[in-house]
Amino acid sequence: MIADLLWIRAVQDFDYCDQQIADNVCRNNSWLFLMLDAVTTLSPNFRVPYAAGALALTVIISDIDGATKIFDKGAKAFPNDWPILYRAAYHYMYEVKDNKRAAELLIQAGKNGAPPWVFTLAGRLYSDAGNLELAESVLQDMINTEQDPVLIKRLQDKIQSMKSKSN
Template sequence: MWKILFLGIFCLALAAQIVPSQKQEYLWLPPLPKPEVVRILGQSHLLSDILFIKTAILFSDADRLNEKSWQWMLDAMCLAHHLDVHYFEIYFFTANVLPWQLGARHKIETTLKSGLKYLPNHWEIPFYLAFYYLYFVRDKVKAAKYLSLAAHHHKAPHYLPLLTARIYAEARHHGPAILFLKSLLRETQDERIKKRIEKRLEALQVLSFLESRIQIFKRQSGHLPKDLKQLIDAGLLKEIPKDPYGGRFFLKPDGTVWTTSNLR
């Protein structure tokens, strides 16, 4: 009886915050129990479902989330994963949402790698790992390794082998990321997530375009421009493109381009 009562109290604490009030100045997030405690109580799959729903709803209100909220979401996904290692949506969310806010994290990497063992029939798992290593860890060797693993899966899309070859060949960082997001866009059915991918894709395409203009400027003048306005003066740009995230693009000292929005 006490097991059911304890689990019920925790589930109610989560459910009470499933739809946060718009008037709240902050989001109260309950402390998460250890996986072994939940297993003793039973109903691991039920709690895994509740944690995923809670996290997904928090994501729908992403503009109000702070660093602490995103960290809670990562911890919640890790707990949900421990409770149900065959829950594919957890791998999807961990790979395609959390790293954009938190960057490279050991917990993200560990969760995704476990998917290779527990969901061997899903080519998407090594596919997600490939992008994680490519874009967030910046390790093209490991990225190509996992992409090759995905490409050899009998259910993988036909374009993956070509994408693998491009990863090995691409010298710039944004190019492979753009290829990946285009691939992910073709596979994504959720319209809300598709819109976020499209927005990210647009921003990366602008970054890639601006960096290509900078390289042309460097070849013509023998040095990097001091700022992006020099590209306009040189006739390489008509105007500085707008950041889809509302920030301002700027030139970094190493000749790459970034934005004040940090793509958030």
């Protein structure tokens, strides 16, 4: 019940920044992070704070460190929840600039119901991070399970393009 009350309080101030360090950037481990961390510690199976709260941290107040911690807790608590995994991948890709971690989360999301194109994006992120073997492996796995000849051809072309760029 305390977690519910803290959650209701946090929702009322999703855009509150207790210590702004630049335009639209809140200090790391902000008040909102502390509230979300308390909620998710008291009620680790309460899904919404991970899904909505972490997104508020990263997008609304730009508490990147706090968002990373909540997304990591959410991915651990809900390893089969593709929307949480997909949002965490966005966070790692655009805010943290960690393409390898973003790709890992996209693959995990894809294996749990996310749209199939997340595998292609994961392959590109692995490629951009210098992990060409992983990128090729992800795309090859898609080819092996795909039935659409047009998509198979596109995936094969993508693999060839990656190989030619690396040479």
